[in-house]
Amino acid sequence: MPDVDLLVTGGTVVSPSGRRPANVLVRDGRVVGVGPDRPSATEVVDASGLLVLPGAVDTHVHLMDPGAPDREDFPSGTAAAAASGVTTILEHTHGRPVRTPEDLRAKADYLRQRSFVDFGLAAHAWPGESSSVPELWEAGVAFFKVFTCTTHGVPGHDAHALRTHLRASAQVDAVSLLHCEDESLTEGAEALLRAEGRLDGGVLPEWRSLDAELVAVAVASLLVRRTGARATVAHVSNAESAGYLAAERARGARLAAEGCPQYFLLREEEVLDHGALRKFTPPARGRTDDDEAELWRLLRNGTLTHMSSDHAPSTLEQKADGDIWSVHFGLPGLDSTMAVLLDAAARGHLAYEDVVRVYCEAPAKTYGLWPRKGVLAPGADADLLLVDPRARRTLRNDDVLSKAGWTPFDGREVTGRVLRTYLRGSLVAADGRPVGERRGTFLPGAGAR
Numbered sequence: 001m002p003d004v005d006l007l008v009t010g011g012t013v014v015s016p017s018g019r020r021p022a023n024v025l026v027r028d029g030r031v032v033g034v035g036p037d038r039p040s041a042t043e044v045v046d047a048s049g050l051l052v053l054p055g056a057v058d059t060h061v062h063l064m065d066p067g068a069p070d071r072e073d074f075p076s077g078t079a080a081a082a083a084s085g086v087t088t089i090l091e092h093t094h095g096r097p098v099r100t101p102e103d104l105r106a107k108a109d110y111l112r113q114r115s116f117v118d119f120g121l122a123a124h125a126w127p128g129e130s131s132s133v134p135e136l137w138e139a140g141v142a143f144f145k146v147f148t149c150t151t152h153g154v155p156g157h158d159a160h161a162l163r164t165h166l167r168a169s170a171q172v173d174a175v176s177l178l179h180c181e182d183e184s185l186t187e188g189a190e191a192l193l194r195a196e197g198r199l200d201g202g203v204l205p206e207w208r209s210l211d212a213e214l215v216a217v218a219v220a221s222l223l224v225r226r227t228g229a230r231a232t233v234a235h236v237s238n239a240e241s242a243g244y245l246a247a248e249r250a251r252g253a254r255l256a257a258e259g260c261p262q263y264f265l266l267r268e269e270e271v272l273d274h275g276a277l278r279k280f281t282p283p284a285r286g287r288t289d290d291d292e293a294e295l296w297r298l299l300r301n302g303t304l305t306h307m308s309s310d311h312a313p314s315t316l317e318q319k320a321d322g323d324i325w326s327v328h329f330g331l332p333g334l335d336s337t338m339a340v341l342l343d344a345a346a347r348g349h350l351a352y353e354d355v356v357r358v359y360c361e362a363p364a365k366t367y368g369l370w371p372r373k374g375v376l377a378p379g380a381d382a383d384l385l386l387v388d389p390r391a392r393r394t395l396r397n398d399d400v401l402s403k404a405g406w407t408p409f410d411g412r413e414v415t416g417r418v419l420r421t422y423l424r425g426s427l428v429a430a431d432g433r434p435v436g437e438r439r440g441t442f443l444p445g446a447g448a449r
């Protein structure tokens, strides 16, 4: 009988603190050793010349299943995740929000055998329903999604409702993901722009203005500190917002700051040419290479604490169905987020160690999944990636596995590729395609009893 089930030999194992040549030993779906040992194994995988990373943990994902499966579902969205190197997702769908423990149980049951990767499920906070925070947290939701503005059909929290939710969350140490845009500023701008009859893509940055983001970020981060709750500010679009978060963190706020590739790599002006294909909110605000360089700097130094895709796909047909006001917000991102992070490392914006920190370890820690997820160490789930850091390719709409069928990064040349993805010791994707059964399981949140 061999000593281990899987032995990955000859690779360079990357962690946030460094990289070293090491073998990875896997038994019963868990890592049992990382080092020079070379025991007998049922399967030996040669990783010579490759990087070995923990599977990525993408904590902001919308798969519309159930809800709007014509846009995405778990089989398609998690195929994209597995192929791109994401082995854990935290999911929530605005069209079918989880608001009760029964909603959570029904959704987790429905998703059995529908996921290629492990998944947690978030609840939506609802103004006036903060009394259900403890029971939802103890039922095992991953986090509470909170809107400060009414968006995607979900009602917004004003400062009072937000404070009430955060106080209830602090009581049980629940974590929230805060979408920060000020309701009165977005609503007021919308009324003016509509009165002018504006239908061009240029309405986006005026409607969803930097002022609206900054006001909401400032209020939310202050209330996070004052209530003592734990929270992440979602999709931080710019350096000034990140500065507010850093200031409140320095005063003691338990506040994470989420970046997404679209704010680094897409430019504000693209919405003029691409319209609905650049409709997401907050919108891209970068105007210059210096703006981009500043965001990479804030990610390297930890001001932006982690990355996610904010995967919110629509097909090209759905993005063409209506005017700039009525089409869905959102971009597909699960296919491309790891690719652009590996490419950022190849270009010198980040170290590979930073990629592991911001897309594996830090998100796992923020949502209570670490040290089971986000790390390659004895006891962790054997979620691991074999990465060729030198492989070059061009991102193409044709290669997208999400039902979206397109990517805003179509045509972008990237360096670095995930060749294989293992979930709990089993191969779940190879060469950009999912492999085998859908063996992803539900991960109860940190408050589960």
Ligand SMILES: [Zn+2]
Residues within 6 Å of the ligand: 060, 062, 310, 311, 312
């Ligand atoms: Zn989102």
